[in-house]
Amino acid sequence: xxxxxxxxxxxxxxxxxxxxxxxxxxxxxxxxxxxxxxxxxxxxxxxxxxxxxxxxxxxxxxxxxxxxxxxxxxxxxxxxxxxxxxxxxxxxxxxxxxxxxxxxxxxxxxxxxxxxxxxxxxxxxxxxxxxxxxxxxxxxxxxxxxxxxxxxxxxxxxxxxxxxxxxxxxxxxxxxxxxxxxxxxxxxxxxxxxxxxxxxxxxxxxxxxxxxxxxxxxxxxxxxxxxxxxxxxxxxxxxxxxxxxxxxxxxxxxxxxxxxxxxxxxxxxxxxxxxxxxxxxxxxxxxxx
Amino acid sequence: xxxxxxxxxxxxxxxxxxxxxxxxxxxxxxxxxxxxxxxxxxxxxxxxxxxxxxxxxxxxxxxxxxxxxxxxxxxxxxxxxxxxxxxxxxxxxxxxxxxxxxxxxxxxxxxxxxxxx
Numbered sequence: 001x002x003x004x005x006x007x008x009x010x011x012x013x014x015x016x017x018x019x020x021x022x023x024x025x026x027x028x029x030x031x032x033x034x035x036x037x038x039x040x041x042x043x044x045x046x047x048x049x050x051x052x053x054x055x056x057x058x059x060x061x062x063x064x065x066x067x068x069x070x071x072x073x074x075x076x077x078x079x080x081x082x083x084x085x086x087x088x089x090x091x092x093x094x095x096x097x098x099x100x101x102x103x104x105x106x107x108x109x110x111x112x113x114x115x116x117x118x119x120x121x122x123x124x125x126x127x128x129x130x131x132x133x134x135x136x137x138x139x140x141x142x143x144x145x146x147x148x149x150x151x152x153x154x155x156x157x158x159x160x161x162x163x164x165x166x167x168x169x170x171x172x173x174x175x176x177x178x179x180x181x182x183x184x185x186x187x188x189x190x191x192x193x194x195x196x197x198x199x200x201x202x203x204x205x206x207x208x209x210x211x212x213x214x215x216x217x218x219x220x221x222x223x224x225x226x227x228x229x230x231x232x233x234x235x236x237x238x239x240x241x242x243x244x245x246x247x248x249x250x251x252x253x254x255x256x257x258x259x260x261x262x263x264x265x266x267x268x269x270x271x272x273x274x275x276x277x278x279x280x281x282x283x284x285x286x287x288x289x
Numbered sequence: 290x291x292x293x294x295x296x297x298x299x300x301x302x303x304x305x306x307x308x309x310x311x312x313x314x315x316x317x318x319x320x321x322x323x324x325x326x327x328x329x330x331x332x333x334x335x336x337x338x339x340x341x342x343x344x345x346x347x348x349x350x351x352x353x354x355x356x357x358x359x360x361x362x363x364x365x366x367x368x369x370x371x372x373x374x375x376x377x378x379x380x381x382x383x384x385x386x387x388x389x390x391x392x393x394x395x396x397x398x399x400x401x402x403x404x405x406x
Contacts, residue, residue: 077343080372084390085301091394092305096312103308110301 006035006042071233078121082114089114124250128233131257138175138261142285145170145179145211149202152183160191161199170204170211171288178258179282182266185251186215186278193219193276209289210264210281219275227268231256255280291315291405294335296326296352297370298344302390306339309398315405323347327355330362337404340384342371350382357383366404370397 130136190200194217259266264282297303310317322345342349356362366385379387
């Protein structure tokens with residue numbers, strides 16, 4: 001028997017006759033049975049809903065687990081590459097103390113680059129995780145984007161040819177470190193995708209009240225059908241047939257998020273004679289517009 | 290002097306392969322993608338191919354498949370080197386040996402010497 005009322009069973013006799021004790025007992029038993037059946041039906045419906053909800057939860061969990069698995073595979077591959085180089089060069093230097101100082105300097109140079117690369121990859125992974133948790137901070141101050149570009153070009157140009165076509169000061173509000181991170185990433189990508197003997201060009205312009213930086217290479221560019229997925233996490237295949245291994249799949253995603261956090265836009269453009277052209281557009285400070 | 294073709298798109302790793310091969314008294318040719326590998330084999334038949342698997346243009350699996358399918362190249366030993374620990378698949382696809390990255394340099398040298406013997 002239930003301990004609560006879930007409905008009412010109303011009966012009456014047309015002739016106005018009163019029910020007998022036996023009839024009332026029978027009716028009570030009938031009402032109890034009906035109530036139980038009704039409660040069961042309600043329970044079933046609730047159970048069905050819960051099973052459905054559980055199913056959905058399980059599906060979400062599976063998708064999340066898959067995403068996590070993909071993330072781990074992608075990350076371990078990415079970290080594995082510099083790690084392989086570091087181990088091989090350290091092994092080599094250790095086992096061959098007689099190698100001359102030129103070779104030693106060359107190998108130490110490689111080691112330094114690969115350690116930097118590893119540090120950058122780890123930084124990207126941490127940033128991506130901060131973004132996911134909503135803890136990614138942009139510390140904006142008044143700055144000149146022209147100086148930021150200059151710093152980045154000087155850092156990179158010790159290794160490869162990068163040409164900066166300036167248009168003078170570009171006063172914006174932004175986080176200098178984060179914007180450097182974006183530019184470094186774009187320039188690195190351009191160097192990787194462009195032919196080794198061609199310089200990467202960073203071209204600055206002022207357009208419609210915005211500072212625009214275009215990072216241009218003479219590589220194969222980005223196929224139109226891949227532009228959409230370029231800024232998603234773990235999409236290192238943006239340039240099919242050219243590179244399936246070198247990007248973290250995080251660099252462009254993070255760059256895009258950083259630029260968005262500055263109220264700007266990161267986009268891929270097509271320019272005659274160029275391959276990949278990535279444009280960063282940031283609003284100029286009010287007084288400069 | 291034996292001739293080894295290194296197919297590796299990561300310049301720093303290709304360079305260290307080359308260093309050790311030359312140190313062992315071999316001649317090394319380095320290419321950075323699968324298509325260039327097939328072209329290099331056609332130009333000059335190597336005694337051994339060190340083959341990375343994740344490569345631009347044509348991946349290492351496809352390169353191995355084509356090498357094994359052509360009578361002229363089927364007997365060239367291939368040492369697969371990859372970050373993917375897939376030794377069984379590697380050997381099944383015709384590789385003579387398989388090395389997982391990160392690797393110990395002495396393992397690389399030992400495998401190369403064994404395959405060139």
